Amino acid sequence: MRIVITGHKGQLGSSLWKLLEEGNHLLGIDIPEHDITDVGIIDTIADFRPHIILHPAAYTNVDGCEENPELAYRVNVLGTWHVALAAQQVGAPMLYVSTNEVFPGDREQPYFEWDEPGPINAYARSKLGGERVVQTLLDRFYIVRTAWVFAPGGNNFVSKIVKAAEKYVALRVVDDEFGSPTYAPDLAEAIVRLVRTDMYGIYHFTNSGVCSRYEYALEILKLAGMENVPVTPIPSSEWKRLSTPPKHSILANVAGASLGITLRPWQEALADYFEKTKEGA
Ligand SMILES: NC(=O)c1ccc[n+]([C@@H]2O[C@H](COP(=O)([O-])OP(=O)(O)OC[C@H]3O[C@@H](n4cnc5c(N)ncnc54)[C@H](OP(=O)(O)O)[C@@H]3O)[C@@H](O)[C@H]2O)c1
Secondary structure, eight states, rough: EEEEEETTTTTHHHHHHHHHHHSSSEEEEEEEOOTTTTTTTTHHHHTTOOOOOOOOOHHHHOOHOOOOOOHHHHIIIHHHHHHHHHHHHHOOOEEEEEEEGGGGSSSOOBOOSOOOOOOOSSSHHHHHHHHHHHHHHHEEEEEEOOOOOOOOOOHHHHHHHHHHHHHHEEEEEEEOOOEEEEEHHHHHHHHHHHHHHHHHHHHHEBBBEEEEEEHHHHHHHHHHOTTTTTTEOGGGGGGSSSSSOOSOOOOOHHHHTTTTTOBHHHHHHHHHHHHHHHHHO
16 A cells, blocks of 8 residues: 555654554655645655555654744644645545644543544644644545554653663652643554554544553563652642643543554553563663
8 A cells, every 4th residue: 555654753653653554555754855835845745546544643842832833824724724635535534633722622532433522732733733634625534533653763751761760869740630641653553553544534643541650650660670769749830840731531432443543551551661671671
């Protein structure tokens, strides 16, 4: 198959690439060689005549989006519009990767695929804009919402906690923001299974289980062999940052589970990450 993977140098894109490179003809779209905000990208993708387009590329710096919402909209909405127009031109289905942050996170219960979004920050508004573009332009699309993605070599919460523990004698981590850590290789596998079904629509894929940032940090330090570094739980009001993340935006996987697609518990996935990181070291 001919497959386009946008953001193929990123955490999820590179995991998709690894899974699909054997036996397929792939076109990667990532900066600086290919910029999805450039209108010429429509022809670049269409000329490749893909059978399917996988679109994880995004401006993912959440605080950066708050500082520069125009850039967030340019990449996450306009860029997605270009990619979707290419899909429309060649009649290919497209998979757009979105975020748990499209929900406000102000309730205890998990959000279902059909729940009404209500973004509370610039990043989430831009990602929801991307969802709308895909839904407006295409008949055959998948929207996969995920959360708290980590992968070896990526810039993510896991690598930040390990680096911080190497640098400081003690850490402070928020204990009132909850989520489901998601290992990019597990997510990539779920996505590849999904696109083989031709069952279009909105899906929620995260590793299973829920934790606070504080609980997540403790598990990271345990697996990194750094549990001697003390961690103090703090409210998010004491952790100043530009963006406001939703406090409790947990994604319920109903649609994927009905197709038999579920992801393992996040603790198992995190242990796997540390195994892979050691192997690579
Ligand atoms: N990371 C998370 O915790 C998380 C949570 C929920 C949802 N998601 C969604 O999941 C998807 C994948 O996330 P990820 O963590 O794999 O992201 P990532 O590692 O930041 O990868 C995104 C890739 O897209 C590239 N990119 C940025 N602007 C581009 C442009 N204008 N044209 C082409 N490529 C561009 C990035 O390049 P640069 O690195 O040079 O910018 C990067 O290689 C994203 O759509 C994200 O919104 C992520």
